Amino acid sequence: MWTMWTMWTMWTLGTWAVLFLSDVCAQTEQRPSFTCGGNLTGETGVLGSQGYPGVYPPNTKCVWRLTVPEGRVVILSFRFIDLESDNLCRYDYVDVYSGHTSGQRLGRFCGTSRPGALVATGNKMMVQMVSDANTAGSGFLAVYSAAHPHQRGEQYCGGRLEKPTGSFKTPNWPEKDYPAGVTCSWHILAPKHQIIEVKFEKFDVERDNYCRYDHVSIFNGPEINDARRIGKFCGDSPPAPVLSEGNQLLIQFLSDLSLTADGFIAHYTFRPKKYITSTPPSVTTTQPATTRPIPLRYSAALCQQKCKKRGSLEANYCSSNFGTVITAAVRGGSMFATVSILNLYKDGGMAIQQAGKTMSTKITILCRKCPSGVRRGLSYLFMGQADEDGRGIIGPQHLVTAFKSRNQKDLSVLKTQRC
Structure with a gap:
């Protein structure tokens, strides 16, 4: 037999369920409808990809311009x-810029990993989403807000710092x-007739000889x-203290889409201008002392070497500063070639041209006999050096070999490892 308590409990649960469903329906009715781009103003707001949380449409380019109070x-x-x-975010991606036009890009994002908070240097920001004709997802949902730079800039990724002393750090530190x-x-903006000193307390950024x-x-x-x-700094050794020439400094931190590290925390202080002459500056006023790649040039001695035809992928991968699979047409003699890139495993500073999904780069073949037997329309693995102009250089000591499907797995593993 049901007791009055049982009946009351069931009625209460039933009533709660009705209220809950009503609340859900109300939320559903109030869900914003996201369109392709727009101008958003105010202290805070929400933006999302077209049709979010449904699948975003193909072949679109949407631009949102955000403006908060002056x-x-x-x-x-x-x-x-x-x-x-995609490792290079070449297909579908979201770009975020500081400012509305010709601003500095704060990052390009794709996949499912959320970036840290992004901070513009002023009261304007632009968000641009591009999709191609193929694979899609649910898109993105983001919230923007206005902050006082001198109060909150240190808590986020970037900002304007005007206090006499302060700190800045990487996201998640x-x-x-x-x-x-x-x-x-x-x-960092100091008063006129003052300079800025920056000291890194802890520093751990992905190591690379050329940063x-x-x-x-x-x-x-x-x-x-x-x-x-x-x-320009990377690695795990804190840079020497930095002194500005004038009353402004810009510090930019960039992380790519692969390996990460602990990051850093740094402190700044405003100094009187005479500090430069009274205290010996310890800052290096040029790029840090890293060994630049020595440009390779044609020489008779170089081209008397035998072509490299063997060796492990790992050894060649680490001794070269780029590795890419290309479809090429190479004719005898020292020459310049524009080649189509099928897969890029490391770029080594190569200048990459892109039109849609098609990527290409320029490669210099130094010696007549190396590489030999490369035929138009086939795929090859090139591992060489990139010069300061972003052109790939291939000499007889570099590996050029026909690309086979079994190489794909080994190269994908190498890409995630440090040499």
């Missing part, structure tokens, strides 16, 4: 991301590694300008 900076946080995955695929820019992948760049002034770059 004197604030825009902070963008991804709540969800699901785009076609010190709990875990910084995320892949982010760009952070800190603009081509993850790195920190420091520039005199408020913008990225290679002519005014103080240094």
Whole structure:
């Protein structure tokens, strides 16, 4: 026999279920409808890919322009991301820029790994999503908000720093590694007639001889300008203290889409200008002392060597600074060739041209007899060096071999390992 308590409990549960369903229906009715791009203003807001959480349409380019009140900076946080995955984000991707036009790109994102919070240097930000004709996903959902740069800039990835002293650090520091695929820019602004000193307390950024992948760049002034770059740093040794020439510095941290590390924390202090003459500066005013690749040139002695035809993939992969599978047409003699890239395992600073999904690069073949037997339309694995102009260089000591499907697995494993 049911007791009054049992009947009351069932009625209560039934009522709760009705209320819960009503609440869900109300939320469903209020769910925003996301369109392809738009202009968003205000203290905070939400943006999402077209049709989110449904599958985004193919062959689209959507642009959102975000504006928060003057004197604030825009902070963008991804709540969800699901785009076609690719190591280079060549197909479907989201680009985030500081500013509305011709701004600095803060990062390119794809796959399902959410980046850390992104901070513009001002009150404007642009988000652009591009999709191709093939694989799609659920897209993305992000929230933007306005922040006071002098109060909150240190807590996020980038921002404007104007206090006399302060700190900045990579996202997730010190709990875990910084995320892949982010760009952070800190603009430090001191009063006129003062300079800025920066000291890195802890530093651990993916190591590479030329800092081509993850790195920190420091520039005199408020913008990225290679002519005014103080240094480019990576590895696990903290850079020497840095002194600015004037009252502004820009620090940019970039991580690519592969390996990550602990990151860094740094501290800055405003100094009087006379500090430069009264204290011997310890900063290197050029790029850090890393060994640049020696440009290879044709020589009779070089081309008397035998062509390299054997050796393990691992040994050749680590001794070369690029590795790529190409379809090529190479004719005898020292020559320049434009080749189509099928797979890229490391670029070594090569200049890559891209039109849609088609990538190409320029390669110089130094010696008449090496490589030999390369035929048009077949696929080959090239491992060589890249010069300062981004052109691949192939000499007799480099490996050029026909690409076989069994190589794919070995190369994919090598790509994730340190040499």
